[in-house]
Each structure stands twice: as C-alpha cells, then as structure tokens.
C-alpha cells in the first residue's frame with residue numbers, strides 16, 4: 001500500500017525511504033530519510049531544515065507511529081528537521097554519545113557499538129563507525145542483509161573526510177568492519193540504494209588506497225610540494241575549480257594518514273615521500 005504514497009519508496013519489507021531536499025554537498029541535493037519498520041517505525045536522519053520539506057515529510061509520516069528519530073551523525077545535512085519532526089511525532093531522539101555532545105537538542109536514547117534498535121519488523125544492530133564523524137553509527141539487519149550506511153558510503157561521489165574529525169585510518173577500519181558483515185544492500189544517506197554492498201565496500205577501500213598511492217607517486221616525482229600543489233596535480237581537470245578547497249581537505253586527510261605510516265614527511269608545509 002505504501003507504494004501509492006508519493007515521495008515514499010519501498011525498498012524491501014520493513015524498509016522505506018523518503019528523500020528530502022537538504023543543504024548537502026553537490027552532486028547530492030537530497031538526504032534519504034530511512035523509515036525502518038511497517039507501522040511502529042524508527043526514522044533515520046530527518047535532514048531538511050526547509051519548512052516546506054518538513055511539512056511534506058510530516059504528512060507522509062502521518063501513516064506511521066514514529067517511535068524513534070535516529071541520527072547516523074551530527075552533520076547539518078542530517079539533522080535539520082529533527083526538532084520539527086520531534087514536535088509533531090513526540091518520538092524519542094537516539095544517537096551515539098559523541099553525536100549527542102554536538103547537537104543542541106536533547107538526545108534521550110544513547111546508541112553505542114552493539115546496541116539494538118527494535119522495530120515492528122525486525123532488529124537493527126548498531127555499529128560505531130568513526131572516520132567521517134566521531135559519533136557515526138550504521139545499522140545492520142542480518143535477516144535483510146541490509147545496512148543503513150549514513151555517510152560512510154555514497155553512490156554519488158566519494159565521502160568527504162574533513163580533518164581532524166575526518167580520519168582516514170578510522171574510516172578504513174570502519175569500512176572493513178562493515179564489509180565483514182557482507183551486506184547485500186547498502187542504504188546510504190545520499191543517492192540510490194547500493195545493491196552489491198560487499199563489493200562496493202571493497203571498491204571504496206581500494207579507491208582510498210589508490211588515492212594514497214597516487215599522492216606518493218606525485219611526491220616521488222616532485223618532492224617538496226605543498227597541499228595546494230598536490231591537490232591541483234591530482235584533481236586538475238577532474239573537478240570544477242570551486243571544489244579544489246574541498247579536495248584539499250581530502251588530500252590533507254590522506255597526507256596525515258601517510259605521515260602516520262612514516263611514508264610521507266612534512267617539513268614546513270612541504271611534503272616529501274619517504275623511500276621504502
């Protein structure tokens with residue numbers, strides 16, 4: 001029956017999604033609000049700060065008993081509609097303690113590694129997955145082989161890792177832990193459902209390693225480059241000029257990780273590859 005509600009898309013039993021407009025980074029323009037359960041539901045990341053989008057979400061949610069508003073993490077393109085939806089539904093707000101510490105509203109249910117989120121159509125296990133955000137969590141349902149992935153992956157682009165909160169070593173370790181559960185479906189915060197989840201996670205990990213290798217070869221070819229120079233070398237022609245500052249944050253994240261591994265040294269803002 002839910003198929004007939006405009007704006008609400010059914011993915012599988014107990015999983016539906018309502019994409020809402022949000023102030024996120026291009027190429028994404030929306031955030032997925034996941035609806036877990038059939039009648040008594042948990043909703044994930046009611047993201048939109050725009051009143052007309054909040055109203056639309058609220059109208060669609062009228063057909064459910066919203067029991068819990070769950071946040072994958074604290075970023076502004078995930079939490080903009082929390083207070084509005086909390087007001088109309090009276091649902092409790094659930095998040096990791098590190099997310100609780102960063103938001104202005106009250107979080108009444110704390111979720112940590114191993115916590116279980118119950119709905120009327122199954123249980124979702126919580127994994128704490130830092131790397132993109134300290135308090136980031138994902139949810140896994142073994143029966144459905146589905147994972148609510150938040151901002152750990154996106155079908156639209158690479159995930160932004162913004163140091164110091166963005167930390168490549170943690171991000172890779174979190175992706176590995178997600179991969180060991182072999183999810184078929186990844187339900188990301190932005191973009192379409194990913195149907196080859198385990199392979200997608202492996203590719204995402206491999207992509208990060210190849211980016212690190214690319215930075216090492218750039219430095220091996222021309223030692224003593226600054227962050228801007230390395231970023232231009234890697235991204236020139238691939239992304240619009242305006243995005244270079246964002247790309248710089250990504251490159252910095254990789255450089256920090258490589259420094260930690262002893263593969264790069266930083267002398268007064270100039271980076272050098274260390275010969276193995």
Ligand SMILES: [Zn+2]
Pocket residue numbers: 073075132133151
């Ligand atoms: Zn985020």
